[in-house]
Amino acid sequence: MASRPAATPEAEQQFYAEIERNHLAALWNVSARLMPREPTPRIQPYLWRWKTLRTLCLRSGELTPIEKAERRVLGLINPGLKDKYAATETLWAAVQLILPGENAPAHRHSAAAIRFIIEGSGAYTTVEGDKCIMDRGDMVLTPAGQWHDHGNESREPMIWMDGLDLPIVRDLDAVFVEHSDVKVQKVSKVSGGSERRFDQAGLVPAWEPPAAPASPLLNYKWAKTEAALRRLAQVDASPFDDVALEYVNPTTGGPVLPTLACWIQLVRPGVHTRAHRQTSSSVYHVFEGCGYSVINGRRFNWERGDFFVVPPWAWHEHASAVGEAILFSVHDTPVLRPLGLYREEAYGEAGGHQPVTGVFEG
Amino acid sequence: MASRPAATPEAEQQFYAEIERNHLAALWNVSARLMPREPTPRIQPYLWRWKTLRTLCLRSGELTPIEKAERRVLGLINPGLKDKYAATETLWAAVQLILPGENAPAHRHSAAAIRFIIEGSGAYTTVEGDKCIMDRGDMVLTPAGQWHDHGNESREPMIWMDGLDLPIVRDLDAVFVEHSDVKVQKVSKVSGGSERRFDQAGLVPAWEPPAAPASPLLNYKWAKTEAALRRLAQVDASPFDDVALEYVNPTTGGPVLPTLACWIQLVRPGVHTRAHRQTSSSVYHVFEGCGYSVINGRRFNWERGDFFVVPPWAWHEHASAVGEAILFSVHDTPVLRPLGLYREEAYGEAGGHQPVTGVFEG
């Protein structure tokens, strides 16, 4: 491979200009960037304070009529993803406010959503005619392609968390949205039909088709979820997540939605979990209590109502303060697993605890 | 193919003698028997009266010490299967008695079992160290290959139904049995561990491996089962089975065991279902109430505690009397489905009701 007489700086310059003009790129110039040894996420660990979120949320209620907004939603935008409007590369997370008497009109879309109720009681989401009553701590699904509208029949403002797969559905150019002619869906005689069909572990209607891709149980009520957490606490816990339950589709045992997994997690008083990391990304909401998480060596103190993001492949561990804490979270693991891209690792040193090199100030 | 000079009666006789001697058979002589147009089951629809069963069951307690019997079990033997000791070609069904203070020692086997509690309260089955307390109406699993022992710590006799896949496991020559050196398994600190892990619909421990072949939920308590039946009754029912729930594996949504499906079924007051038939076979136990089933045109009147068998491809329909009735049943559908042999058909005439041509007298 003796001499390469042609490789003068001018020749190279001309060559690179030509390949760019022809919509090509030389891999060797970009491979360090495209093919790093380990993931180098743009997204940052970040925490949003409930105090701020709640104030701005209520303020949006004063400023923006529902007729204009359709959904009065403030999305959490990761500082690393400003252009993308997303909490992580795959997840949209937001707080939604609906005031007494308001209605968010019926639509449906190829993106799938979960709602976790933070404040208030007595609103509803109607999913394909099934009216789901929403109270604090409930987790309500609006699966892809199903008509849904929301309304607040109580006398108080209602705030919930939205979790959607919208960023990945957009990346994949697969967003379809339809608006209904009917603002408020007609509801079935008996509300909570999905719960009446599916709300006992290990029992399903004998004539149900097996294995629907999205969960046919639409409303996971808090009272039952909390009881399940307390029961599990009596017998088992994970060193990395303490007492953690995954919400699942009762007809498959798999994630509630093909693109989203949801967890509820009790960190018992004084527990400090071991660190680990996954290729999945997550958004956490502090439902009860206070404590902190250490993410890639930085300490994130949190209290009731706060939200925080754990990026892919970021070491993370959780600790409650004096009392217990309860965390709700959304994960994109169902996107990664079928593609063979899910990977996890435990932090091996120092008993599983990272050295803390800083504190997040927000 | 003009003449066949060789086909004299003598030649034929000699030929058939020779093929038999050589362990062969001419299909054309047996094909009518081996390949009927439709299933021609040996097993018969049959009903066992609780009055008789209970009396004989208690009598066996007087006659047979548990030390001799190990399990004091009376199997329901289908009149068509005397040589096979089975309720249907695939299912073993029985009543088991355990007296106060008795213990049925630990063993494990490749056949899988379910227990449905008929009478008494406060006995237990320990499955791989998990002590399951058994009360009337509970359904307890002892999956294939798992150590299990039973004991009665109450002051009353305890009677339950056993349902096993033993006949098909024997037909397949796959029975393995092991006896433990330890008569009574050591139990975990907290009893009912499987319930504490899995007894909330749509919530499973976040670290559980997905999709165990046998259900990791071992005890389906009656109070919850009944509540689920009543909830389902508010919203839905099947024309063939009225308000029917299948017990399922919460990690798959599939049958509780790879070989057995279990149902609980409320026939509401005055309901008379439409007839249908399947290639699966079933054993029913009348948990509450009275009524009748019409099986292949014959009426089987039943009341609390009775057992009856529905053969494969037999038309059947159920009716409650004035009050409601609750039926528990075991089915071999999980055996048929993966083999592509499950088939079902609705009775199309006379509004779905068979003409009744006789009454079973027992």
Add this chain to the structure above:
Amino acid sequence: MASRPAATPEAEQQFYAEIERNHLAALWNVSARLMPREPTPRIQPYLWRWKTLRTLCLRSGELTPIEKAERRVLGLINPGLKDKYAATETLWAAVQLILPGENAPAHRHSAAAIRFIIEGSGAYTTVEGDKCIMDRGDMVLTPAGQWHDHGNESREPMIWMDGLDLPIVRDLDAVFVEHSDVKVQKVSKVSGGSERRFDQAGLVPAWEPPAAPASPLLNYKWAKTEAALRRLAQVDASPFDDVALEYVNPTTGGPVLPTLACWIQLVRPGVHTRAHRQTSSSVYHVFEGCGYSVINGRRFNWERGDFFVVPPWAWHEHASAVGEAILFSVHDTPVLRPLGLYREEAYGEAGGHQPVTGVFEG
């Protein structure tokens, strides 16, 4: 439970008479038989000589017109299963003769079949209009529920092996048979359509629905099968089966039929495999060469054309004579696996070889 005054011999006798009269059985009297520690198959290892089979097969052609027989089939009846007409508890194996110009009329049934051509060339099986030409060594499928008729357009008698799941389908009372009004199906313009669609590894029509339960490739031609065996021999072999290929469904990679698995197996010159056993049962046909198998310590010498049975849980090992041998075999593994009943074990002693304690004399 001090004394049991009632347990006199008379009382016991009366009790057992009464339970029998009531169609019950005391498990403790039959459990040794129903629940052995290990499988105790009725079926026996057995070998049928080709010389005898062929002679009787041709003799049946002289004696029995096809119009009478419909299928001129001699079934191999295991000496342990005389009442059942089967080679193993799950498998029917047979030789079928079709003479020049004969036709076996179209029918379809819920039992599934494979054909492996032993002698002759130029017959056909038409499966749902697709005419499959049959030559020595070909393996042709007639899946459950598909219309099929056979014909011999050559000038020579044609003999093939039939393998069916009939015994298990009968045990499960799921046999359905239909006879066509049309004796010979109309065939598509191009014969061998399934091969033209599916006969290249790793390439399927882009519009095919994925994962049909029975293989859509209907004819596995010998020339290709043999070439594949020789290619595999260059790189790999199993200590238990030497160079063995499983015929699979190209749309799933699973067995060719939901109930039957088929293998072709080259035992290279001088190879003597290690013994192992499985809960599955098998019927082997010696396609080429000679050698022997040791089954549960007895030596079965075989040569071209012979058939032999390996019962469930029977130790078995194979050896070729001076030259190579090729074995075709049918197995019921697909029945056992989904039920969780498949189990296998390697023979650990003496380098994997059983002591030989006898020779099968037939």
Add this chain to the structure above:
Amino acid sequence: MASRPAATPEAEQQFYAEIERNHLAALWNVSARLMPREPTPRIQPYLWRWKTLRTLCLRSGELTPIEKAERRVLGLINPGLKDKYAATETLWAAVQLILPGENAPAHRHSAAAIRFIIEGSGAYTTVEGDKCIMDRGDMVLTPAGQWHDHGNESREPMIWMDGLDLPIVRDLDAVFVEHSDVKVQKVSKVSGGSERRFDQAGLVPAWEPPAAPASPLLNYKWAKTEAALRRLAQVDASPFDDVALEYVNPTTGGPVLPTLACWIQLVRPGVHTRAHRQTSSSVYHVFEGCGYSVINGRRFNWERGDFFVVPPWAWHEHASAVGEAILFSVHDTPVLRPLGLYREEAYGEAGGHQPVTGVFEG
């Protein structure tokens, strides 16, 4: 909700400034963009001329030593994705040149790749020790996580197409890359081991574990692929794609890689297919012949060696010129399907043909 006195322009301005400062976004201001009624892909239909590609490719060989480049690869960059370095949102497509005597050193990564050979013969890719010889028309896999190195032992330059899932793996922050200490992997005694194991349709080694996620067949040789195309042409074709085969994993019947599907497609002389669209995106390479595709109403004339992109949800139809044409293509359908995001639609009007409103000039 009568008056909203607070909603002055100043108040609104202040509010929006505050939410931005707090890393939030008001959905109602971005929902039109985030949630369009139908996909609005950034990527454009585009075509790269082989004449240009080949010239620049060979020029890169003169300018860039392999020691510097490691892989001498020119990526096709969609004009709509300049910042992303990708052919579609999910797919990387490129041409790779390797000169006689050169070696691309061993590495492995979580992104998966296919290679389709365009020019030359006698190069190799060694995948986990299995040396795959590469000739024109061959399709070679380097699945995720498997070590691979390339080399050219011929006397001619070798050019192939690379297809990778890199853009989606990067979007998901799941790129891991490892470089080997060993530049050239040690190879097994027999090259082409994967072909020797798997290159006969419907036959797999009997001891292979079923259902590997990536195909264990690594080299799909052109001679066999072409023969399969011609055989399929005798019996079937699709109105939308004419004679199209999907390369599949022989152990599952599914796509060759968990993230990529590959097709080979014969457009017979004079055939003009009907238009349809999918949510998947594709890169096509013209292997033989010439013709054109109409994509979203614009005509793209193509000839041997050209590459073109079909964006998600773009109507497209293909036509050969006088002679036949053969297209190879890569698709991201396996990414979309498990997420429930795959959707397709046939063009209903004008006999399935779009009106042509322009011609691509490049």
